[in-house]
Structures are given as structure tokens and as C-alpha cells.
Amino acid sequence: MKRTVFKNRWLPYLLVVPQVLVTLVFFFWPAGKSLYLSLFRSPPFGGRDLFVGLDNFTALLTDAQYYDSVINSFIFAGGVTSLSVVVGLVVAGLANQKIRGLAIYRTMLLWPYGIAPAIAGIIFLFIFHPSYGVLPYFLSFVTSYEFNWLLKGWVAMALVIVATAWTHLGYNIAFFLAGLQAIPSSLLEAANVDGAGPVRRFTAIAVPLISPVTFYLVVVNMVFAFFGSFGVIHAVTRGGPGHATEIMVYKTWNDGFIGLNLGSSAAQSVILMALVIALTVLQFRFAEKRVTY
Amino acid sequence: MNVLRGAFVVLGALAVLAATPAVSFAKTDIHFWHALSGQLGEALEAQAKEFNASQSDYEVKPLRKGSYSETMTAAIAAYRQKNPPHIVQVFEVGTQTMMLSGAIYPVYELMQQHEIRINWDDFIKPVVGYYTKDGKLYSMPYNSSTPILYYNKTAFKKAGLDPEKPPKTWQDVEAFSKKIMGTGGAKCGFTTAWPSWVQVENMHATHDQPFATKANGFGGVEGVELLINREFGVKHIGQLAKWQKEGIFSYGGRAGVADPKFVNGECAIYMHSSALIGSFTKNVKFDWGTGGLPHWGAPYKKATSIIGGATLWILKGKPQPEYRGVAKFLEFLAKPENQMAWHVNTGYLAVSNTAVRNLEQGYHFVKNPKQYTAFAQLTGLPPTPPAAMAGKKAAPAKPERVSTPNSQGLRLGNFVQIRDAIEAELENVFGGKKTAKQGLDDAVARSNNLLKEFAATHKP
Incomplete structure (x- = not known):
């Protein structure tokens, strides 16, 4: 490691000021405000904030519906992460072949990432909606099975998982492609000489060698699924049917901005924050040991 | 040189003045946040325009803030930051929250203080009742409907x-x-x-x-x-x-x-x-x-x-004289002719009995029986409009539904x-x-x- 030495001892601090400011204003300040609000019960229009200690938290932790949203979050995040990482890796492996028109394919594979989540949700609505979707219409010719996620919770969950994973696929493919291209071709050629087929070369050489990339993507996808996946759910299911697709971040928004219960909403965001921090720490502790840099 | 520059400044100022309509000098802005879009939003804007043209002291400025929930959340945030709109449209499920918020200027009080009399007894009971507490009306019935x-x-x-x-x-x-x-x-x-x-x-x-x-x-x-x-x-x-x-x-x-x-x-x-x-x-x-x-x-x-839809709530926190314009606007909305136009343009109910009677006499309901269904259901009358409504002496329709506390x-x-x-x-x-x-x-x-x-x- 090369150590950079600054001549002026204040310059390094000056250089990190913008980043620190951004973090303070956009992360620590709102987070602090949430922490504060989570200890109060306040009417929507404000006026008299009533200090209630940990009441907002105990109310949540004794509410079965809150646990449902936690379970939903894990199912959702697990589903989105495994789907988008595994499919992303396979597609990146395929896109790493030497084929004609490669540049075009690669560009097109990245497109979904450029689509706003809400728009992605609308696209999926037009494909899968029981009333006006294209797919249920064609399905009705071959089977009487109704693809009705307006009432079937698990179908709705599967749908938002696939939709969210799809929006995030492009990001994963980009990282995997970069990782795959960094693998020295001499290794792959040596394996080829030893008689390893393309599948074997992929699983025995490429996959272990890009484990740092995989690890990074798992962490990022997980955090994204927990925190940033509001758009698709809002556009497609709005947390329903029942509360089958109500993940924690959706419930936090719904209780705060629709239900106007700011105290509970703040408490939920505090729990969510703690959970994501814990998850990330855990992943670094345990999963990172299996990563070879 | 300085003289020349001065002349330019004066000329520029004159040009600006000439570009703005003279009446806008003294006009006070009345901010009106709402949640209506499409055809309904256009009807609302038209109403505001007509009010603005009808007098020269106030300018009602409608602004769509999104869905009902989003509009209410926006008004709350604005109120907390001490810069609320004068008028905000809130859906019927927000009524209790608004009534107890301490942030509102009840309509009956507003009208009393500005000595503008509206005959609320002329308004359809199921509509006014929804927004009345202890015999006093808290918000202005605006767009009401029933399933x-x-x-x-x-x-x-x-x-x-x-x-x-x-x-x-x-x-x-x-x-x-x-x-x-x-x-x-x-x-x-x-x-x-x-x-x-x-x-x-x-x-x-x-x-x-x-x-x-x-x-x-x-x-x-x-x-x-x-x-x-x-x-x-x-x-x-x-x-x-x-x-x-x-x-x-x-x-x-x-x-x-x-x-x-x-x-x-x-x-x-x-x-x-x-x-x-x-x-x-x-x-x-x-x-x-x-x-x-x-x-x-x-x-x-x-x-x-029972009804659904929304009413107009007046928020506290604006300079007192501006509320006179708000009261004037509500008076304008309550006029039978405006009620009728609103009903015909949007399909929402006309909520004063006078407006309903006028609509009957103009054969409106005979020509548009679909629009009568909701009135009938809310007031208890049979769903088909009696054919001889215009002036002729028809036997008063027998109520088909009763009005009960439930x-x-x-x-x-x-x-x-x-x-x-x-x-x-x-x-x-x-x-x-x-x-x-x-x-x-x-x-x-x-x-x-x-x-x-x-x-x-x-x-x-």
C-alpha cells in the first residue's frame, strides 16, 4: 500500500468535508430525527408531542402483523437476492462468450437497470394483471387456472420478487461481467487443456475467482431489497392482498404517510435500520471468510 | 450617462407593469390545494377562474398535490412548517383527524366572523351531517358522492x-x-x-x-x-x-x-x-x-x-384579512347556480335543496335519470325521477328508504x-x-x- 502524504495538514480534511457533510445531512440528521420521533406520540398536525418512552416499540413487538411484515421482508429480500444474483451470474457467464453482436447483447442486458422501479411495476402489471394482462389472457386458452394475485398472496409475492429481481439484474450482470473478464485467460486455457468443459470451467474456476464480486453483490442486493424496493411493490400490489406483500419498508411508509402515525413509523424505521446494520455486519463476519480476494 | 440609465430603468419597469393585468395589483392570493385530476380537476379550475373573474380583490390559486392521501400529507407538512395553504381538500375519512387537529378554522366560525350568511338548512342532510359537530358545520361540502x-x-x-x-x-x-x-x-x-x-x-x-x-x-x-x-x-x-x-x-x-x-x-x-x-x-x-x-x-x-368524497377545510396560520377572501370563495361555491354547474360538469352531487329543485324543474333528471339515482338513494326517494317534475302537480314520491342514526x-x-x-x-x-x-x-x-x-x- 502506498501512503499518500499531504504537505498541508488541513488539505486532507478539507477534501473529505463534502462527503462528510452529505452523510451528515442526508443520513445522520434524518436518522437522528427518526430516533427522536420514535419515542413520542404526536398528532399528525403536531402541536403536542407526548413522550411515551419505548411504547411505540413495544406496540410493534407485540403486534402479529408487524412480525408478518418482518417475515415478508426476509422472504422478499432472500428471493430477490438469490434470483438476481444467480440469474445475473448465469447471464453474465453467457454474455462472456465470444459471439457475434456481443456488444449489442451486453448493452441490452443492462437496460432493465435503467428503468425506474415504478415503470417496471407498470410493465409487469400490463403483462400479469388478471383483468387486462397479456399473460393471463393467453393462459386462459390453455388452462382454466386463474393467475389471480389480487387474491392469492404467494402468487403476488412471487410476482413482486421476479419484478424487483428483474430491475436489479442489469446491475449484477455488469459487475459479474467485469469480474469474469478480469480472470486471467491462462487459467481457463490450462483447464481447457486438462479436458474441462465450459460448464466445469465456469463452476470450478470462474465462480470461486469472482467470489469477492458475488459477496459484494449479495450485500448490496440484500440492502437494496430491504430498503430500496418500495417502487415495484407500490405500483403492483400496494402491500396486498391481505398484507401478503407488505414488507417492512412499505409498512413504514404506509403507517407514516398514509396512516399519519409518525411515532410508529419512526420506530419501524429505527428497527429497520438496526436490522440492516446487523445483517451487513453478519455478512462481513461470516460470509467474507469464504471469499478469496 | 446616469440619466440615460435611469430612463432605461423606468422604461423597463413600465414594460413590466404593462405586461401584468392592472387588477392583479391589489389581489390577494388564496391557495387552494386539491386532489382532483382529469375532467374533475378541470371543472375545479374553471370554478376558480370564474370566481377570480367575478371580483377584483382575491385570486384563488388551485394546486393539485396528488392523491387525497398525498394532498393531506402535504398540507400537514406545510402546516408544521408554518406555511399552510388557505384551503385544503380532504377526503371524508380524514374528517375526525381534521376536526380534532387544532389546525383548522371551522367554516361556521369563518362565515360568522365575516358576516356572510349561508343557509345551511337548505343543504342535503346526509351531506352536511357528516361534517357537523354540535350543530355546527366544520368544513365546506364540496365533492360528495354515494355508491x-x-x-x-x-x-x-x-x-x-x-x-x-x-x-x-x-x-x-x-x-x-x-x-x-x-x-x-x-x-x-x-x-x-x-x-x-x-x-x-x-x-x-x-x-x-x-x-x-x-x-x-x-x-x-x-x-x-x-x-x-x-x-x-x-x-x-x-x-x-x-x-x-x-x-x-x-x-x-x-x-x-x-x-x-x-x-x-x-x-x-x-x-x-x-x-x-x-x-x-x-x-x-x-x-x-x-x-x-x-x-x-x-x-x-x-x-x-352514506356519502363519500371530500370537503374543503380552512387551515389556520394565515394573516386574518386574507380569510375574508376564503369566506367569499365559499359563498361563491354555495350558490345554487354554481352547485348546479358543478353537478352537471362532474357528476358529484349538488348539495343544496334549491340546486336540486332547480335541476328537477329544468328536466335535468328526466333527461339524465342516471344522475338521479344517487340523490334518490341518499334522500330515500325511489330511484326513478317522477316524469312530471316541471311544475306539474305530481303526487309527492313515497320514500322508499328511511333515514336512521345508522x-x-x-x-x-x-x-x-x-x-x-x-x-x-x-x-x-x-x-x-x-x-x-x-x-x-x-x-x-x-x-x-x-x-x-x-x-x-x-x-x-
């Missing part, structure tokens, strides 16, 4: 049913649906919009069943509990679930998400707000009609329905979340995950918690 029944006449004809006779009872709905589905007139019998508002709130009202204790919440905040898991609620929702299984009823989602099912001809009968008449007139390709909400018959009384409306805190809880459980019931009793029990338990929480937050 009615829409049906596909073409599908009715195909099934050999009389296209001029909408189903009157739930038994009719079942029988008609089976006939229609049997003849291929439609894939499903009926569907509904706003599941809680139509199938729970209004079904309780029209069958004279209480929705909540303490006179549906009108009697106070403390200790209010829902009553929708009793005999009637369980029977009605249980029946819907059974019909869902048989394909007679096809659940299509919350709010107006089920619209395509009716508009595309998938379901022959649809229960939705009367405010949809305008949009259906434009967008529905087949022949359709309207009728009152179906009833289960004896032993239940046949009662009037059909006056609902006043609940945290109502937005309560609706959400009810609709989520309805989905569980229609999806076969829970029985009607289980689902409604769970909805009641959850809602009672929300009511308790609201009472604790709003302790006097």
Missing part, C-alpha cells in the same frame, strides 16, 4: 332480462348473475370498487346496522369500537366469499382498480361511486344503466346510504388505517384464507387498537 349500482344493459338483454330493471335485492343479483353467465353475456356476475366503503360501510348503513359504537363515532372519541363482525356483517361478507368461489362475484382490487372488469364487459354489474357517471359516459362502449345498491330484504330495514355517516379516528385493515381482511376472506367471521373479527380487533391509539393521541 350506486351500474349494470350492463347489453349483457342483460342477451340473458333475456329486462334491461330497464336493475337488480333490487341481493337475491336478484345472484339470479341475474347466473342467467348472464349462463348465456355468455359476461364472465362474472358482479364486482365492486372501494370494498370497505361500498360493501361494509354502506351495506351496514343501508340495512340500518350500526358500524361502530357511540353512534358510529359521532358520540365521542373515547371507547369507540367497530361492530362489523356481528350477524349482518358476517352474513354479507360470507355470502360475497361464497359467490367469489362460484365465480358470480369477481374481486377486482381496492379503490377503483376493478374498473376494467366492468368497462371491458367482464362483469355485468358494478358497484361504485356515483361520481363515475361522467367517466363511464365517455369510456363505456356498451349500453349501461344505474340503480340503487342491492338490499337483503326483511328483516332488515331499507335505509339511506345511516348518517361515520366519524372515526385513524379511519384511513381502519379502511386498510378492513380491506386487507376482506382480501383474506375472498381469497379463502380465512372465514368471514375470522376475517371480520381480526379487522375489528385491529381497528379497535387503532381507535384506542387515536383516542390516546387526541386526549383533550
Whole structure:
């Protein structure tokens, strides 16, 4: 490691000021405000904030519906992460072949990432909606099975998982492609000489060698699924049917901005924050040991 | 040189002055945040424009802030930052929250202080009653509607049913649906919009069943509990679930998400707000009609329905003289001729009796019988307008529905979340995950918690 030495001892601090400011204003300040609000019960229009200690938290932790949203979050995040990482890796492996028109394919594979989540949700609505979707219409010719996620919770969950994973696929493919291209071709050629087929070369050489990339993507996808996946759910299911697709971040928004219960909403965001921090720490502790840099 | 520059400045200033209409000098802006879009939003803007042209002191500036929820949240945020709009449109479920917010300037007080008299007694009871506390009106009735029944006449004809006779009872709905589905007139019998508002709130009202204790919440905040898991609620929702299984009823989602099912001809009968008449007139390709909400018959009384929609609330925190303009604007909105124009342009109800009478005398309802359905259902009259309304002496129509304390409306805190809880459980019931009793029990338990929480937050 090369150590950079600054001549002026204040310059390094000056250089990190913008980043620190951004973090303070956009992360620590709102987070602090949430922490504060989570200890109060306040009417929507404000006026008299009533200090209630940990009441907002105990109310949540004794509410079965809150646990449902936690379970939903894990199912959702697990589903989105495994789907988008595994499919992303396979597609990146395929896109790493030497084929004609490669540049075009690669560009097109990245497109979904450029689509706003809400728009992605609308696209999926037009494909899968029981009333006006294209797919249920064609399905009705071959089977009487109704693809009705307006009432079937698990179908709705599967749908938002696939939709969210799809929006995030492009990001994963980009990282995997970069990782795959960094693998020295001499290794792959040596394996080829030893008689390893393309599948074997992929699983025995490429996959272990890009484990740092995989690890990074798992962490990022997980955090994204927990925190940033509001758009698709809002556009497609709005947390329903029942509360089958109500993940924690959706419930936090719904209780705060629709239900106007700011105290509970703040408490939920505090729990969510703690959970994501814990998850990330855990992943670094345990999963990172299996990563070879 | 300086003289020249001075001349330019004066010239520039003159040019600016010339570009602005002279009247805007003294005009005070009145900010009006609302949630209406499309055709409805245009009608609202037209109203504001007309008011602005009618006088030279105030300029009402409408601004759409998104959905009802978004508009309310925006107004709350603005109020907390001490820069609220003068007027904000709030949906009926936000009524209790607004009343107890301490942030509002009640309409009766505003009008009193500015010595503008509006004859509120002339307003339709079920509408004014929803927003009145201790005999005093808190917000200005604006866009009110009530759920009615829409049906596909073409599908009715195909099934050999009389296209001029909408189903009157739930038994009719079942029988008609089976006939229609049997003849291929439609894939499903009926569907509904706003599941809680139509199938729970209004079904309780029209069958004279209480929705909540303490006179549906009108009697106070403390200790209010829902009553929708009793005999009637369980029977009605249980029946819907059974019909869902048989394909007679096809659940299509919350709010107006089920619209395509009716508009595309998938379901022959649809229960939705009367405010949809305008949009259906434009967008529905087949022949359709309207009728009152179906009833289960004896032993239940046949009662009037309750309203939905929104009212205008006046927020505190503006300089006192500006409120005179707000009062003037409300006076303008209350005039019968403006009420009539609003009704004709949007399909929302005209809410003063004078306006309704004028509409009758102008044959409006005879020419547009669909628009009469909602009035009839709210006031208890039969759903078809008497043909001889204009001046001729017709025998006064005999009321068909009674007005009871259970059909006056609902006043609940945290109502937005309560609706959400009810609709989520309805989905569980229609999806076969829970029985009607289980689902409604769970909805009641959850809602009672929300009511308790609201009472604790709003302790006097």
C-alpha cells in the first residue's frame, strides 16, 4: 500500500468535508430525527408531542402483523437476492462468450437497470394483471387456472420478487461481467487443456475467482431489497392482498404517510435500520471468510 | 450617462407593469390545494377562474398535490412548517383527524366572523351531517358522492332480462348473475370498487346496522369500537366469499382498480361511486344503466346510504384579512347556480335543496335519470325521477328508504388505517384464507387498537 502524504495538514480534511457533510445531512440528521420521533406520540398536525418512552416499540413487538411484515421482508429480500444474483451470474457467464453482436447483447442486458422501479411495476402489471394482462389472457386458452394475485398472496409475492429481481439484474450482470473478464485467460486455457468443459470451467474456476464480486453483490442486493424496493411493490400490489406483500419498508411508509402515525413509523424505521446494520455486519463476519480476494 | 440609465430603468419597469393585468395589483392570493385530476380537476379550475373573474380583490390559486392521501400529507407538512395553504381538500375519512387537529378554522366560525350568511338548512342532510359537530358545520361540502349500482344493459338483454330493471335485492343479483353467465353475456356476475366503503360501510348503513359504537363515532372519541363482525356483517361478507368461489362475484382490487372488469364487459354489474357517471359516459362502449345498491330484504330495514368524497377545510396560520377572501370563495361555491354547474360538469352531487329543485324543474333528471339515482338513494326517494317534475302537480314520491342514526355517516379516528385493515381482511376472506367471521373479527380487533391509539393521541 502506498501512503499518500499531504504537505498541508488541513488539505486532507478539507477534501473529505463534502462527503462528510452529505452523510451528515442526508443520513445522520434524518436518522437522528427518526430516533427522536420514535419515542413520542404526536398528532399528525403536531402541536403536542407526548413522550411515551419505548411504547411505540413495544406496540410493534407485540403486534402479529408487524412480525408478518418482518417475515415478508426476509422472504422478499432472500428471493430477490438469490434470483438476481444467480440469474445475473448465469447471464453474465453467457454474455462472456465470444459471439457475434456481443456488444449489442451486453448493452441490452443492462437496460432493465435503467428503468425506474415504478415503470417496471407498470410493465409487469400490463403483462400479469388478471383483468387486462397479456399473460393471463393467453393462459386462459390453455388452462382454466386463474393467475389471480389480487387474491392469492404467494402468487403476488412471487410476482413482486421476479419484478424487483428483474430491475436489479442489469446491475449484477455488469459487475459479474467485469469480474469474469478480469480472470486471467491462462487459467481457463490450462483447464481447457486438462479436458474441462465450459460448464466445469465456469463452476470450478470462474465462480470461486469472482467470489469477492458475488459477496459484494449479495450485500448490496440484500440492502437494496430491504430498503430500496418500495417502487415495484407500490405500483403492483400496494402491500396486498391481505398484507401478503407488505414488507417492512412499505409498512413504514404506509403507517407514516398514509396512516399519519409518525411515532410508529419512526420506530419501524429505527428497527429497520438496526436490522440492516446487523445483517451487513453478519455478512462481513461470516460470509467474507469464504471469499478469496 | 446616469440619466440615460435611469430612463432605461423606468422604461423597463413600465414594460413590466404593462405586461401584468392592472387588477392583479391589489389581489390577494388564496391557495387552494386539491386532489382532483382529469375532467374533475378541470371543472375545479374553471370554478376558480370564474370566481377570480367575478371580483377584483382575491385570486384563488388551485394546486393539485396528488392523491387525497398525498394532498393531506402535504398540507400537514406545510402546516408544521408554518406555511399552510388557505384551503385544503380532504377526503371524508380524514374528517375526525381534521376536526380534532387544532389546525383548522371551522367554516361556521369563518362565515360568522365575516358576516356572510349561508343557509345551511337548505343543504342535503346526509351531506352536511357528516361534517357537523354540535350543530355546527366544520368544513365546506364540496365533492360528495354515494355508491350506486351500474349494470350492463347489453349483457342483460342477451340473458333475456329486462334491461330497464336493475337488480333490487341481493337475491336478484345472484339470479341475474347466473342467467348472464349462463348465456355468455359476461364472465362474472358482479364486482365492486372501494370494498370497505361500498360493501361494509354502506351495506351496514343501508340495512340500518350500526358500524361502530357511540353512534358510529359521532358520540365521542373515547371507547369507540367497530361492530362489523356481528350477524349482518358476517352474513354479507360470507355470502360475497361464497359467490367469489362460484365465480358470480369477481374481486377486482381496492379503490377503483376493478374498473376494467366492468368497462371491458367482464362483469355485468358494478358497484361504485356515483361520481363515475361522467367517466363511464365517455369510456363505456356498451349500453349501461344505474340503480340503487342491492338490499337483503326483511328483516332488515331499507335505509339511506352514506356519502363519500371530500370537503374543503380552512387551515389556520394565515394573516386574518386574507380569510375574508376564503369566506367569499365559499359563498361563491354555495350558490345554487354554481352547485348546479358543478353537478352537471362532474357528476358529484349538488348539495343544496334549491340546486336540486332547480335541476328537477329544468328536466335535468328526466333527461339524465342516471344522475338521479344517487340523490334518490341518499334522500330515500325511489330511484326513478317522477316524469312530471316541471311544475306539474305530481303526487309527492313515497320514500322508499328511511333515514336512521345508522345511516348518517361515520366519524372515526385513524379511519384511513381502519379502511386498510378492513380491506386487507376482506382480501383474506375472498381469497379463502380465512372465514368471514375470522376475517371480520381480526379487522375489528385491529381497528379497535387503532381507535384506542387515536383516542390516546387526541386526549383533550
